[in-house]
Amino acid sequence: MLVLKFGGTSVANAQNIKLVLDIVQKKSKEDTLAVVVSAFSGVTDLLLDASKKAAQKDKAYRDIISQIDQKHKAAIEELIPLSEQSDLIENINSNINLLKTLLDGCFLLGELSNRTADIVASFGELLSSQIIAVALKQKINAVFKDSRELIKTNSDFGKANVDTETTNHLIANYFKENKAQVVLLPGFIASDEAGNTTTLGRGGSDYTAAIIANATHATALEIWTDVNGMFTANPKIVKQAQPIETISYQEAMELSHFGAKVLYPPTIQPVLDSNIPIWIKNTFEPDAFGTYISNENQAGNNPIKGISHIDKIALITLEGSGMIGVAGSSKRLFEVLSNHSINVIFITQASSEHSICIGILNQDAENAKKAIDKTFELEIAQSKIEPCIVEKDLCIVALVGENMKNHQGISGKMFSTLGKNNVNIRAIAQGASERNISVVINEKDVKKALNTLHERFFEDNTKQLNLFVMGIGNVGEKFIDQIHQQKKFLKENLKINVRVIALANSRKMLFDEDGINLNDWKAKVDNGEKASVNDFISKVKELNLRNSIFVDITANYDVAMIYEQFLRMNVGVVTCNKIACSSHYENYKKLKELSRKYNAPFLFETNVGAGLPIIDTLKNLVASGDKVNKIQAVLSGSLNFIFNNFSETYSFHDVVKQAGVEGYTEPDPKIDLSGVDVARKILILIRESGVSMEMEDIENNCFLPEECMNTTNNDDFFKSLLKNESHFNQLLAEAKEKDSRIKFVAQYDNGKASVGLQFIPKESPFYNLEGKDNIVQFFTERYVDQPLLIKGAGAGAAVTASGIFADVIRIGNV
Known part of the structure; x- marks a missing residue:
């Protein structure tokens, strides 16, 4: 039958x-x-x-x-x-x-x-x-x-x-x-x-x-x-959850106890005694395999069968020196809970016997505290035991698998995976059977925890990156196009699944927890909600997704000042915006410290040299014990483009205009031409070398006339360039007279830094620097006579976007 x-x-x-x-x-x-x-x-x-x-x-x-x-x-x-x-x-x-x-x-x-x-x-x-x-x-x-x-x-x-x-x-x-x-x-x-x-x-x-x-x-x-059987996790929370084809009675019992609502926990015991197999089948897909539950050996490649959870949990902690070596303390605790019909879901006790921690339902917490404090009122009055501590709004997450006992390091992988995503573990319990490892976490982190653990144990080591992108202009558009183009390649070859969860500009922002379809993202953003930096942060916090990365592709000061909030939320930051890393040294230092503290990557390779691996190379030098003594560099692709194309037949005004059209300059070209942008870049390199320096410590020998510097908008700025054309032509004539080329050079030499125009002779490696290229020379204790040289395109939307993309992939490979 x-x-x-x-x-x-x-x-x-x-x-x-x-x-x-x-x-x-x-x-x-x-x-x-x-x-x-x-x-x-x-x-x-x-x-x-x-x-x-x-x-x-x-x-x-x-x-x-x-x-x-x-x-x-x-x-x-x-x-x-x-x-x-x-x-x-x-x-x-x-x-x-x-x-x-x-x-x-x-x-x-x-x-x-x-x-x-x-x-x-x-x-x-x-x-x-x-x-x-x-x-x-x-x-x-x-x-x-x-x-x-x-x-x-x-x-x-x-x-x-x-x-x-x-x-x-x-x-x-x-x-x-x-x-x-x-x-x-x-x-x-x-x-x-x-x-x-x-x-x-x-x-x-x-x-x-x-x-x-x-x-x-x-x-x-x-x-x-x-549903098609028991799943590796709750499919409503973990989209990648898969049906479990075969599972033991004991594993099914553990999963059903820990919230797998497809099976009522007491169901298993009667059939377990009689060794009657259970099939979990889907009424709406009757031909689907479902889940087969029996006492047969279910050994397989993965020792984990499922991840489950119980929400709305409270932790009750009873502690005090009066419990150490005193027989019957645990008996009294559990007896009073039993007398008040309070079910204990989770138990852990320190080996010192100084404290006992139990997990119960939130709804029972207040009654439990009153009853426990009443039972131990004498010890509490004598300060031998503290009044019991109640922590609510927690959740128990459990890894379940019959074969976990035969595999070393499961708990280590579990804890490190949660730790990397800043999921704080409040308590831990594991039975001697090693069939279940349970941890208590904050309820707000349950979605992130379940998805992170599922990714680690069930998804063939595919890592999902969730991107929140602010700034979708020239560079941002190229960045999104590159993600769209490479998405399949990354998933198949690097096991990285990149999803764009949010896109925002100064007017509109768009969020989609399941990932924005990048085929028609522009139209979707135009129909999005009104942009607000505070609302953007709130939504990122509310979603609380694993492996979250905030990508800043703006040049906005206010945006640069919110990195701290993201890092504290364990959200990585990838940015081409130089403002944060060139702000006050204490702010730069704080961001680096927060990155380490909350295990949130903070990458800004494109701050210097667009897609060139300048900062990464510098980090490797310092990490290997080398010391940077001197830096010489042409760090502005836009200025290099401008001075390479400036001639008697192509006016300074026109070539600056052209640089803007090509996307080489900042939206405000004065930032580039004033030397501020280059000063920021050399400051970042100096700081990454391990030296504390502020922006005002860098000597800026600005070549722009004062009238140009005093303009307040782009129209007036370009008018001033026309008005002062003779000044720029004089610079060109002087370079010709010296048989040199004009380059805007950044220098650092044993504690002193400067930026400004230089007339570069033919024998210099800077002389033949063409187009929008950048070049950096690092003179170190190892590279003394022949500096370490990095050269290549240092401006342009496509190369900057590729540098940002590379930082994102670097996080995915960690």
Whole structure:
């Protein structure tokens, strides 16, 4: 015999019930069946809500009764032929009238006993099972059997304990005598010795099916639900979660206890004793494999079978020197919790016996604290034990796997993975069986934790990077295009999955937690919400995604000043904006320290030399123990372009205009021409060399006339360039006279730094620097006579974007 159980979503409406009938009809051709059904989806909640309202003297309970009545009558109209409806409708009306009478009594008395609550809750299964039984009889030889006549319990209303011996005897005798091909039974409900209706707890329909399977020695128990089995994690939280094909009873029990709601935890015990396999199947995809649960050896490549969690947890900590070496402290603690019906979910104790930490549900926390403090009031009064400490809004995350005990380093990988994403672990517990490693974390971090752990243990080491991009102008557009172009390559070859979660400019911002489709991102941004730096930060914090990276592709001061907030949230920062790293040294130092403290990368390779590996090379020199004594560099691709193209036939004004069109200058070209941009770059290199220096310590020999420097907008600035054309022509003439070329050079030499125009002779390596190229020479203790030289394109949207992209990939490879 097979036992099939169909959950609430499987019997939510007539359309779904038709799928159930098809499955049962097909299965009945192979074997005799016991079919257990839940209440229609949502009906049990409606019944409980109605009973509470009635007890509170809220007449709205009557509307709920009508709603329940209509829901079931609608199913009858669609499922049952008109000629067969009268007797069934009479039964349904009788049940609805009884329900109304019970709730009217609650309304009059203004109270709801546990016994009455059980009777009210039972109507969901009673109504659904009677309707489905009649619908089934239209197709095959089927009978209805009330579970209350077979399953006997004690009188603990709400979650009664089964009298196993009596129940097994009644079930075995009934199925021995029954000749029907299919027996249809309501789940969840039972009765006590006196015949009073009891219930087996929410989710108890699974338990009903398991009890019947055990008592009849069924060949298998099939739990039909709305998903393709048990998953490696909650698929609503972890999009990449996968169905688990095979799993042991013990692993399934651990996962179901830790929130895998597809299976009610007590379900496993009855079938475990009889070694009856369980199938978790999908009513809406009946051909899908599902999950097979048995005691067979489930050894595989991955020792982890699943990651689960329980939310709304509180930690209760009892500590004090008065517990050390004192026998019975733990007994007293757990005894008082038991006496107050408070379930302990999690336990850990320091080996010093100085403290005991337990996890319970948030809703029990205040009662637990009062009861514990009362029990230990003498020790608390004598300051031997502290009043118990309560921490709420926590979550337990558990790795589950039968074979974890045979693999070293699982817990280390778990803790390091969480640590890298700044998920703070409040408590740890692991049983001697090593089947479960549990940690307590803040509830706000649960999504990040589950996704991070799933990525580490189940996704073939593919690392997902979540980008929040601010600045989508020339460079930003190239950057997004490069991501779009390389996305597939990165995933297949480097195991990096890059998702752009947010895009923002000065006017609009767009967020999509599942990743923005980059095919038409411009139109989407235009239709986004109004841009706000504070709202942008808040949304990043609210999403709290793993491996988050803020990408700043602006030249904005206000944006540069928010890096600290991102780093404190464990969000990496990649930026081409030079303002932060060239701000006050204390701010630069703080950002570097925050990056280390919160394990959040802070990369700014494009601050100097666009896509050239200048900063990275410098970091490697310093890390290897070398010391930088002198730096000589042409660091402005825009200025190099300008002076390489400035001639008697191409005016200074025109070539500056052209540099802007080509995207080589900042939006405000005065930043480049004033030497401020170059000063920032050499300052960053000096600081990365390990030297403390401020911007004002750099001598800036500006070549622009004062009139040009005093302009306040681009139009006036370009007018001033035309007005002072003779000044620039004089510089050109002087260079020609000296047989030299004009370069804007940055220098650092043993503590002193300067930037300014120089006339470069032919023998200098700077002389033949063409186009927008940059060049840097590092003179170090190892590179004394022949400096380490880096040369290449140092400006332009495409190369800058590629440098930003390289920093992002560098984070992905960590």
